[in-house]
Amino acid sequence: MKTAKVFLVCGSGGVGKTTVSAALGLALAKQGYAVVVVTVDPAKRLATALGIGEIGDDPKPVPVKAAGSLLAMMLDTKRTFDRLIEKHAPTKTQCDRILNNVLYRKMSDMMAGTQEYMAMERLYELYAQGKYDAIVVDTPPMQHALDFLEAPQRMMRMLNNSMLQLLLKPAMAVGKKGLKFFEKGSRTILKVFDKITGFDFLQDLSEMALAFQDLLAGFEERANQVNTLFKNPECQFLAVCTTTANSVSETELFAGQLRNYGYALSSIIVNRVYSGKVPSAEALVADKLALKRCLGAEGAEVVAQNFYNYVPLIRRDKKAIQRMTTLVKETVLSVPLFEADVHDLESLERIAERLTALTQ
Amino acid sequence: MSGKGGVGKTTIAVALALLAVKRKRRVILIEMNSTSRVAPLFGKLANKQEPVVLAPGLTGLNLTPGACFEEFVLKQIRLKILYNTFFNNSYVRHFVDAIPGLGELLMLGKIYDIEGSSKSLFSSEPLYDLIIIDAPATGHGLSMLEVPRVVESVVKVGPMHRSACSMQRLFSDAAKTALCLVTLAEEMPVVETAEFAAALKQGAKMSFGPLFINALMPAIPEVNSLASLPDELTIYRHYHELTRRRASLNKQYVADIKKRFPDFVRIELPFLFNDLAEPTDFEPLVKAIMGTP
Numbered sequence: 283m284k285t286a287k288v289f290l291v292c293g294s295g296g297v298g299k300t301t302v303s304a305a306l307g308l309a310l311a312k313q314g315y316a317v318v319v320v321t322v323d324p325a326k327r328l329a330t331a332l333g334i335g336e337i338g339d340d341p342k343p344v345p346v347k348a349a350g351s352l353l354a355m356m357l358d359t360k361r362t363f364d365r366l367i368e369k370h371a372p373t374k375t376q377c378d379r380i381l382n383n384v385l386y387r388k389m390s391d392m393m394a395g396t397q398e399y400m401a402m403e404r405l406y407e408l409y410a411q412g413k414y415d416a417i418v419v420d421t422p423p424m425q426h427a428l429d430f431l432e433a434p435q436r437m438m439r440m441l442n443n444s445m446l447q448l449l450l451k452p453a454m455a456v457g458k459k460g461l462k463f464f465e466k467g468s469r470t471i472l473k474v475f476d477k478i479t480g481f482d483f484l485q486d487l488s489e490m491a492l493a494f495q496d497l498l499a500g501f502e503e504r505a506n507q508v509n510t511l512f513k514n515p516e517c518q519f520l521a522v523c524t525t526t527a528n529s530v531s532e533t534e535l536f537a538g539q540l541r542n543y544g545y546a547l548s549s550i551i552v553n554r555v556y557s558g559k560v561p562s563a564e565a566l567v568a569d570k571l572a573l574k575r576c577l578g579a580e581g582a583e584v585v586a587q588n589f590y591n592y593v594p595l596i597r598r599d600k601k602a603i604q605r606m607t608t609l610v611k612e613t614v615l616s617v618p619l620f621e622a623d624v625h626d627l628e629s630l631e632r633i634a635e636r637l638t639a640l641t642q
Numbered sequence: 643m644s645g646k647g648g649v650g651k652t653t654i655a656v657a658l659a660l661l662a663v664k665r666k667r668r669v670i671l672i673e674m675n676s677t678s679r680v681a682p683l684f685g686k687l688a689n690k691q692e693p694v695v696l697a698p699g700l701t702g703l704n705l706t707p708g709a710c711f712e713e714f715v716l717k718q719i720r721l722k723i724l725y726n727t728f729f730n731n732s733y734v735r736h737f738v739d740a741i742p743g744l745g746e747l748l749m750l751g752k753i754y755d756i757e758g759s760s761k762s763l764f765s766s767e768p769l770y771d772l773i774i775i776d777a778p779a780t781g782h783g784l785s786m787l788e789v790p791r792v793v794e795s796v797v798k799v800g801p802m803h804r805s806a807c808s809m810q811r812l813f814s815d816a817a818k819t820a821l822c823l824v825t826l827a828e829e830m831p832v833v834e835t836a837e838f839a840a841a842l843k844q845g846a847k848m849s850f851g852p853l854f855i856n857a858l859m860p861a862i863p864e865v866n867s868l869a870s871l872p873d874e875l876t877i878y879r880h881y882h883e884l885t886r887r888r889a890s891l892n893k894q895y896v897a898d899i900k901k902r903f904p905d906f907v908r909i910e911l912p913f914l915f916n917d918l919a920e921p922t923d924f925e926p927l928v929k930a931i932m933g934t935p
Contacts (some may be wrong), residue, residue, distance in 0.1 A: 294647065294648075295646070295647020295648055295779040296646060296647030296648015296649060296779070297647075297648060384796055385796060388792055388795070388796050389743055389792060389796060423647060423779065524648070526917070527917055527919075528679060532677070535677075558877045558880065558881075559877070569874075569875060569878070572872070572874075572875060573871075573875065573878060576867065576870055576871055576872075576875070577865055577866075577867060577868070577871075581865040581866065581867075584862055584863055584865055584882075585865055585868070585878050585879075585882050586878065588862055588878075588881055588882050588885050589877065589878045589881045589882070591915045592881050592915065594915065594916060594917075595915060598917065619884070621883075621884055621887035621888050621891060
């Protein structure tokens with residue numbers, strides 16, 4: 283039985299989180315680890331990044347030249363949820379009652395936090411299997427990163443909500459007659475919810491919530507296990523960001539929120555960096571003359587002007603990286619901007635090379 | 643407006659709003675459940691749920707499910723004190739969370755209300771000529787746009803059913819609503835945008851507006867004997883080659899987009915080398931949109 287290192291890769295949408303996760307997986311595999319990369323992204327991007335076809339809920343091997351092995355999988359929220367219910371439901375009837383509930387069937391993945399919770403669940407399943415040296419999780423976008431941490435508790439709070447019980451049990455048992463037992467306040471609340479939703483909907487919802495009651499103990503136990511795993515030093519939080527003002531401030535916010543939860547951000551991977559050193563004003567003049575000598579006046583003009591366009595970006599990126607170093611406990615790595623987005627193994631290798639510091 | 647994360651949805655939403663204002667339209671730009679990025683561009687403080695005048699003719703609004711819920715309930719019970727007593731507590735907030743799709747439905751409902759509101763009690767003239775919605779990124783955006791349809795099918799009767807129906811009608815009405823997709827001319831955004839468009843055609847049945855192709859690199863001429871540059875000038879060569887290679891890839895994917903989206907009006911927008919910090923920085927984008935037939 284192996285104890286896996288766990289890498290939780292966080293970041294907002296579009297910063298290259300999935301690509302970095304895949305590259306980290308590759309870097310780890312090259313170090314000889316048996317690695318699985320999990321993506322929770324609803325779009326099928328990991329497969330694209332890995333240059334393989336469809337991937338599903340079961341880890342699928344990626345053909346890489348590495349001392350270790352690399353598997354990739356995509357979270358199937360619904361299937362994971364079904365399995366969770368099958369595992370924790372005390373009876374077959376209870377289990378079927380939930381799985382056949384119309385709300386559960388059509389809308390459970392729209393319930394706030396479901397995706398995040400199921401990602402945790404799947405992570406823990408893989409961890410408990412003990413087959414892997416490393417698990418890399420590509421988490422949902424940053425705006426919801428805290429949902430990710432809070433997911434188990436949030437879902438339990440929701441299902442175990444005393445308001446829900448108060449409102450729904452009588453609604454289910456005796457229909458609207460139950461209302462007369464309500465206090466005035468609850469009645470107002472129910473009236474409003476009734477107005478919003480319609481009575482049948484509340485009834486479906488109450489059925490689903492009640493069916494979940496017996497599962498709560500199991501859910502709670504799992505939530506505690508996941509929390510313990512997160513506190514484990516083998517579990518690392520990584521943030522991926524770019525150098526735009528927006529991404530930098532989001533990452534600062536995220537690091538702060540993470541601290542409030544008692545976790546530390548291990549490393550930040552700054553993606554798509556305009557790298558290089560901007561010459562001083564005098565050097566720029568001398569460079570222009572040298573360019574003219576090598577390329578002729580016309581060529582020098584094109585080449586110099588193009589470089590000047592990038593100067594503000596190079597300066598901005600240097601500052602951004604400096605700001606990031608104050609946020610982490612380990613290291614800030616930067617991945618330069620390549621000419622194209624990364625969607626094959628070859629270009630993934632170029633990023634993997636930059637991430638070896640994380641695999642030590 | 644929707645598209646993959648990081649392709650510039652907000653940026654283009656702002657450029658579009660500025661263009662519409664230039665053409666004397668009254669515009670409201672709505673952000674959904676985000677850290678407000680638009681108001682600061684205009685030097686204004688973002689105000690949750692309250693419309694903010696950003697510029698003459700341009701209003702900004704940042705919607706959150708919580709605030710939409712409060713507004714909805716207040717409309718029903720009309721007494722703030724009652725709301726604060728019974729609704730403004732964590733139990734109720736979790737209850738709102740517990741109802742799948744309710745948050746999305748409330749936000750879309752608010753937009754529906756804005757669409758239906760008129761300038762004043764005595765006028766039938768609409769309050770806004772154009773409503774621009776900076777919708778969530780495709781992954782989350784898809785489920786949000788699906789909400790009215792799913793609710794319509796799951797909740798058979800009652801007010802939630804009725805409002806879902808009318809929302810679905812508005813959003814699938816080609817004369818009123820257009821879904822504008824934003825992409826980059828790169829592999830992953832193009833593939834994801836195509837998947838998203840296909841899924842929406844099947845599901846939410848929305849009609850599409852123009853497709854925005856953002857951040858295209860300028861074409862610069864090839865320069866001979868670049869390889870002969872001495873080491874200390876390598877950085878010039880590096881960035882020259884970067885621009886050339888990115889521009890040529892962009893060109894390739896623009897052709898790919900043409901093939902994948904033959905019926906779309908495609909609007910090509912340039913890569914901007916400076917950060918967009920204030921409204922005038924959007925001028926090149928506004929011009930590019932205006933220049934597209």
